[in-house]
Amino acid sequence: MSWYLSLPLAIPFITAIFAFFARKSVYGKWISVIGSGASLLASAALMYVVLQEGVIAGQMGNWPAPFGITLVADLLSAVMVVITAITGFAVAIYCMGEITERMEYLGYHALFQVLLAGVTGAFLTGDLFNLYVWFEVMLISSFGLLILGGRKEQIDGGIKYVTLNLISTILFLSGIGLIYGMTGTLNLADLSLAVERVENQGLLTVVAVMFMIAFGVKAALFPLFFWLPAAYHTPAFSVSAVFAGLLTKVGVYALIRMFTLVFDHDVQFTHTLLLWVAAFTMIVGVLGAAAQSDFRKILSFHIVSQIGYMIMGLALSTKFALVGAVFYLVHHIIVKANLFLIAGVANRIAGSTELSRIGGLYKSAPLLGILFLIPAFSLAGFPPLSGFWAKYILVAAAIEIEAWVIAGIALLVGLLTIYSMTKIWGQAFWPAHPDGIEPKLSHMPKFQRWCYLLPIAGLATLTIIIGLFPEPFVTFAERAADQLLDPTEYVTTVLGERAP
Amino acid sequence: MEILLSISVGVLVAAAVYLMLARNVLRFIFGLILISNAANLVIFTSGRLTLGAPPLIEEGALLPPEGVANALPQALVLTAIVIGFGLFAFALILVYRAYTTLGTLYSDDMRVAEPRSEDAG
Numbered sequence: 001m002s003w004y005l006s007l008p009l010a011i012p013f014i015t016a017i018f019a020f021f022a023r024k025s026v027y028g029k030w031i032s033v034i035g036s037g038a039s040l041l042a043s044a045a046l047m048y049v050v051l052q053e054g055v056i057a058g059q060m061g062n063w064p065a066p067f068g069i070t071l072v073a074d075l076l077s078a079v080m081v082v083i084t085a086i087t088g089f090a091v092a093i094y095c096m097g098e099i100t101e102r103m104e105y106l107g108y109h110a111l112f113q114v115l116l117a118g119v120t121g122a123f124l125t126g127d128l129f130n131l132y133v134w135f136e137v138m139l140i141s142s143f144g145l146l147i148l149g150g151r152k153e154q155i156d157g158g159i160k161y162v163t164l165n166l167i168s169t170i171l172f173l174s175g176i177g178l179i180y181g182m183t184g185t186l187n188l189a190d191l192s193l194a195v196e197r198v199e200n201q202g203l204l205t206v207v208a209v210m211f212m213i214a215f216g217v218k219a220a221l222f223p224l225f226f227w228l229p230a231a232y233h234t235p236a237f238s239v240s241a242v243f244a245g246l247l248t249k250v251g252v253y254a255l256i257r258m259f260t261l262v263f264d265h266d267v268q269f270t271h272t273l274l275l276w277v278a279a280f281t282m283i284v285g286v287l288g289a290a291a292q293s294d295f296r297k298i299l300s301f302h303i304v305s306q307i308g309y310m311i312m313g314l315a316l317s318t319k320f321a322l323v324g325a326v327f328y329l330v331h332h333i334i335v336k337a338n339l340f341l342i343a344g345v346a347n348r349i350a351g352s353t354e355l356s357r358i359g360g361l362y363k364s365a366p367l368l369g370i371l372f373l374i375p376a377f378s379l380a381g382f383p384p385l386s387g388f389w390a391k392y393i394l395v396a397a398a399i400e401i402e403a404w405v406i407a408g409i410a411l412l413v414g415l416l417t418i419y420s421m422t423k424i425w426g427q428a429f430w431p432a433h434p435d436g437i438e439p440k441l442s443h444m445p446k447f448q449r450w451c452y453l454l455p456i457a458g459l460a461t462l463t464i465i466i467g468l469f470p471e472p473f474v475t476f477a478e479r480a481a482d483q484l485l486d487p488t489e490y491v492t493t494v495l496g497e498r499a500p
Numbered sequence: 501m502e503i504l505l506s507i508s509v510g511v512l513v514a515a516a517v518y519l520m521l522a523r524n525v526l527r528f529i530f531g532l533i534l535i536s537n538a539a540n541l542v543i544f545t546s547g548r549l550t551l552g553a554p555p556l557i558e559e560g561a562l563l564p565p566e567g568v569a570n571a572l573p574q575a576l577v578l579t580a581i582v583i584g585f586g587l588f589a590f591a592l593i594l595v596y597r598a599y600t601t602l603g604t605l606y607s608d609d610m611r612v613a614e615p616r617s618e619d620a621g
Contacts, residue, residue: 177576184570
């Protein structure tokens, strides 16, 4: 059983080692693509097992929980692992077109694979301290990827990204220390039982808020998101795509996991706080985007605003709202990574990401225009694309429990999202290029063109599929939400006979 | 003993916050190093401190005697120190690199990635 859990983790690490040794040859990128493909298969196998058998758990080194390190996959973990592998595979193909030999030589593909391993590990672990270690794996590889190449903007953005993320790490670590002091365990399943026995529930709420802040920095929540728009527009496009798709979502995942499994003792306080934070995150993100004039900066602020929707689903914490949050997570990763990849193509053929310096993309590269419209409309929530259903479920969930204000904000932010997408369309795609050149896709060499366009088309197809046939995905999200709301299966699977 | 450590955690955090509020990035990193050590002390203290009671299990027994220190937080602290060491080595090099490429250590002047609107226009 534990092979299903450890393979999605082991494959990226092994790939990273091979890719590192092949960094001077032309095979490095192929190793990365093949490794990512293998992870995709392994995570699909994991998903199949979890769908068939429910929650599965494996104890590393055969130390029984709660003493050893536990890997657990419930439906939420499994779907996050699958979506990580899909994004990783798509971006690995894209890298073959974008990443220069110099960056390969500096170990790009190895860092990329370690990042994927870190993200997967964070989704699969069932132990709080182990989660910290995976966060560090993710963090250090993302530091490397962010500044690889060493351009001035990268160093500048890197400083802000590194320092603010280190603060969150330290808060996370202190929180771990305090919760261990109170409960004597770090195993998540065991913690969910142990927190009820804590005498001083007020102190537990303090620790809950520490975790909220620590994960809030990772997830780029208001008012802790400033590192994100400072850094995400600086690295290579494939890097910012995989950051945009996955890194903040690890923070969201950690919040969902902790605040459904462990910290559900004072919902009145913590989840109300989360709801306010969600509202501000949505509004501030979308307004920030409206003020920007760079393709990637607009998209970066939209990450912030979209994170608000997922946290809104968590904060409402009804079943229907959690269905929306899970659905939104999956939809958002695909769409957001795709938009950053498209920004990379626009930069490649039109020469910039600054909207005032590019143009004419729709006339000379209509295929790119269509490929942009699919994720852009999906992000804004147009039917029949995936974003429509994600937003629809969340807003319906808010109306169901008569949370009118947050429902109204969610709808308004959707409207403002269209404004930003129209701005990109209206400046980069519609008017003629200011320098009079015609940015054509055929200007790229054939191999590079395919590497750029295949992943974009693949991710866009996924968005359409989720949009046209949402039912199996919603049913899946319902099952995942059931598991989140009633963690009995999770706890009994992890603890075995120790469970009450 | 717990009180002594709690006070030193407080002092470390206070000094760290003071340093981190500086505009100089190098000072900020020093503040981070201090606060990360404060976090390590928090974990260490949370394992309850005992004097002269090593966590050794007697032969044939399944549990250590009552009142020994919990060994797990010490293992966690060790892990955290090692990870922190790597991260701060990276952060220091990054600051040095920022100094050589951007020519400044002051966060107010680091505006390459986010230019002020008057500079950009």
